[in-house]
Amino acid sequence: xxxxxxxxxxxxxxxxxxxxxxxxxxxxxxxxxxxxxxxxxxxxxxxxxxxxxxxxxxxxxxxxxxxxxxxxxxxxxxxxx
Numbered sequence: 376x377x378x379x380x381x382x383x384x385x386x387x388x389x390x391x392x393x394x395x396x397x398x399x400x401x402x403x404x405x406x407x408x409x410x411x412x413x414x415x416x417x418x419x420x421x422x423x424x425x426x427x428x429x430x431x432x433x434x435x436x437x438x439x440x441x442x443x444x445x446x447x448x449x450x451x452x453x454x455x456x
Contacts, residue, residue, distance in 0.1 A: 386431075388454065389428065389431075389433040389434075390428060391453075391454060391455070391456050392433070392434055392439065392453050392454065393425060393426050393427070393428055393433065393434070395452060395453045395454075395455070396422075396425070396426055396434060396442060396453065397426050399442075399446045399448045399452070399453075400442075400446060402446075403446050403447070405445075405446065406419070407419035407422040407423055407426070408422075410422055410442065410445065410446075413441070413445045414438055414441040414442060414445065415441075425438075439453055
């Protein structure tokens with residue numbers, strides 16, 4: 376797989392994860408601020424950027440594991456389109 380193709384696929388996965396974080400966060404009536412505080416941030420700026428993929432911001436695996444636990448959603452659900 377070429378680097379460009381690999382980067383495209385990685386970006387697609389990050390977009391799917393971000394969309395699912397928004398979906399499950401809203402299903403649980405959880406604000407960006409509350410989620411941010413629960414995973415260890417002091418404000419919602421990172422969550423907002425990662426959900427909208429501003430400047431290629433994205434959730435890392437540790438954050439996805441924490442979000443999965445907080446929102447009570449199986450981690451595999453964050454990777455489903």
